[in-house]
Amino acid sequence: MERGYLDHAATTPVAPAVLEAMLPYFGQIYGNPGSAHSWGGEARRAVEEARGSIAAFLGAAINEIVFTSGGTESNNTVIKGIAESNKARGNHIITSAIEHHAILNPCHTLERKGFEVTYIPVNNDWLVSPKDVEAAITAKTILISIMHANNEIGVIEPLAKIGAIARQHGIPFHTDAVQTFGHIPVNVADIEVDLLSASAHKLYGPKGVGLLYIHQGIKISPLLEGGEQEAKRRSSTLNVSGIIGFAKATELAADTMKTEPERISALRDKLIDGLLGKIKDTHLNGTRSSRLPNNINISFGGVEGEALLLSLDAQGIACSTGSACTSAKLETSHVLKALAIPHHLGNSSLRFSLGKATNDKDIERVLAVLPGVVDRLRTISPFYQPAERED
Amino acid sequence: MTGYSEKVMEHFHNPRNVGIIDQPDGVGKVGNAVCGDIMELYLKVAKEVIVDAKFRTFGCGAAIATSSMVTELIKGKTVAEARRISNQAVAEALGGLPPIKMHCSVLAEEALKKALDDYQNSKG
Numbered sequence: 054m055e056r057g058y059l060d061h062a063a064t065t066p067v068a069p070a071v072l073e074a075m076l077p078y079f080g081q082i083y084g085n086p087g088s089a090h091s092w093g094g095e096a097r098r099a100v101e102e103a104r105g106s107i108a109a110f111l112g113a114a115i116n117e118i119v120f121t122s123g124g125t126e127s128n129n130t131v132i133k134g135i136a137e138s139n140k141a142r143g144n145h146i147i148t149s150a151i152e153h154h155a156i157l158n159p160c161h162t163l164e165r166k167g168f169e170v171t172y173i174p175v176n177n178d179w180l181v182s183p184k185d186v187e188a189a190i191t192a193k194t195i196l197i198s199i200m201h202a203n204n205e206i207g208v209i210e211p212l213a214k215i216g217a218i219a220r221q222h223g224i225p226f227h228t229d230a231v232q233t234f235g236h237i238p239v240n241v242a243d244i245e246v247d248l249l250s251a252s253a254h255k256l257y258g259p260k261g262v263g264l265l266y267i268h269q270g271i272k273i274s275p276l277l278e279g280g281e282q283e284a285k286r287r288s289s290t291l292n293v294s295g296i297i298g299f300a301k302a303t304e305l306a307a308d309t310m311k312t313e314p315e316r317i318s319a320l321r322d323k324l325i326d327g328l329l330g331k332i333k334d335t336h337l338n339g340t341r342s343s344r345l346p347n348n349i350n351i352s353f354g355g356v357e358g359e360a361l362l363l364s365l366d367a368q369g370i371a372c373s374t375g376s377a378c379t380s381a382k383l384e385t386s387h388v389l390k391a392l393a394i395p396h397h398l399g400n401s402s403l404r405f406s407l408g409k410a411t412n413d414k415d416i417e418r419v420l421a422v423l424p425g426v427v428d429r430l431r432t433i434s435p436f437y438q439p440a441e442r443e444d
Numbered sequence: 445m446t447g448y449s450e451k452v453m454e455h456f457h458n459p460r461n462v463g464i465i466d467q468p469d470g471v472g473k474v475g476n477a478v479c480g481d482i483m484e485l486y487l488k489v490a491k492e493v494i495v496d497a498k499f500r501t502f503g504c505g506a507a508i509a510t511s512s513m514v515t516e517l518i519k520g521k522t523v524a525e526a527r528r529i530s531n532q533a534v535a536e537a538l539g540g541l542p543p544i545k546m547h548c549s550v551l552a553e554e555a556l557k558k559a560l561d562d563y564q565n566s567k568g
Contacts, residue, residue, distance in 0.1 A: 355502065356502070357480075357481070357502055357503050357504055357507070358504075359504035359505055360456070360503070360504055360505055360507075360508060363448075363453075363456060363504075363505045364457075367453075367457065376504070377479040377480055378479055378481070378503065378504035378506075378507075379504070381544065383479040383544070383547070384479075385480065399480075400479075400480045432462065433459060433462050433500060433501055433508060434500060434501070434502045435473075435482055435483075435484045435500035435501065435502060436482050436502035
């Protein structure tokens with residue numbers, strides 16, 4: 054059976070060149086970068102070279118990059134670390150209702166400890182209004198954290214405007230750029246961020262390595278304490294092979310970013326137009342105009358997302374869903390719930406996220422298979438009522 | 445990903461007894477407030493024996509499979525026998541369900557109880 058992986062927002066395969074770059078750092082150059090001998094020096098030089106190339110890609114200074122275990126750790130470090138180091142200044146954090154749980158759950162933890170968190174709602178296109186952010190600022194605000202692009206809906210948030218507001222008020226500004234780093238231009242000066250999270254496995258790098266950009270002068274307590282690696286900002290022996298792989302993946306991304314967004318957004322638009330045209334009672338979630346080149350998120354009225362996902366998987370197509378039935382808590386995705394869309398549409402969404410290997414044939418196959426799948430499930434559904442929502 | 449048994453997947457892909465029954469003798473419509481699944485079960489009863497059962501379900505793979513299985517389990521049984529079918533029995537007949545999906549079998553049992561109640565109430 055032909056198979057098509059359309060879940061690149063979940064993770065991507067490691068690029069062959071990335072794996073090749075990593076391999077010497079397991080058995081040959083295995084020194085601890087913290088060691089004073091030449092074995093350590095070899096590893097240290099490789100890590101610093103990697104750090105330099107990633108810093109250049111981000112428009113950052115080399116000492117502003119801290120390597121972590123991934124997006125979750127970077128996000129946790131920001132929320133908890135900024136709160137800890139600024140608690141004398143204030144106890145208020147501003148974020149959005151559609152952040153990843155790696156932002157929201159640490160915020161909930163802080164709320165239990167007496168912090169106040171404002172969750173900015175989104176407009177009809179899942180966009181955060183910079184005005185709303187500004188209106189939420191108080192004398193006690195110590196952090197603003199707004200994601201660059203949403204992982205489910207793929208909308209790109211107006212970061213530059215929010216960043217300018219944060220800077221004007223002298224409040225540290227963080228963005229979770231896990232979905233954008235290596236996919237669309239991310240330059241810390243352009244978007245005026247002080248802190249930024251990214252993860253290697255979203256851009257054909259290895260799992261288990263990420264970064265946190267910390268602008269010079271930003272006070273932030275570490276999440277991990279120990280051997281004081283990364284200038285005391287993140288203790289733990291460096292994941293040398295992972296960091297080398299991350300740098301290689303970034304180098305490849307810098308190149309593919311020149312042509313890939315145009316190619317992939319044409320495929321994205323073909324899939325969106327095709328599905329909306331071929332299947333009635335389908336609704337695109339999120340704006341088309343400010344959207345990741347590789348994200349498609351559509352609700353199929355009257356059919357449940359996991360049932361759609363399983364049916365597509367059986368035909369060799371991988372995607373994901375915001376349906377309650379696939380979440381550990383049996384709750385509809387908080388991102389979909391952030392807007393008052395009808396319940397059955399919230400549980401009826403599929404996300405397709407395209408990647409480097411995705412071609413026209415993959416799109417044609419989804420367009421050939423999915424109408425029949427939706428049709429079959431609608432004959433089983435008691436719930437199916439056409440067009441409840443006007444788009 | 446979901447950890448479904450082969451039997452669950454088989455019933456999901458080929459559900460038995462999909463549809464509605466015209467002039468049914470009992471109908472059970474239930475919804476799960478937490479996950480949003482909805483299940484409708486229709487019964488045709490003759491001389492206290494369930495001669496036909498059909499369902500329509502909005503829900504995940506487990507919800508569709510448990511609906512399908514419950515219709516299979518009750519067909520040919522008496523109303524009294526059908527009353528004794530528990531959610532565990534439905535799950536077992538499917539080769540088990542992942543723990544997080546057991547609530548789907550509860551929904552199937554609730555739909556069945558409601559349909560049987562409806563039958564007995566309308567009988568007077």
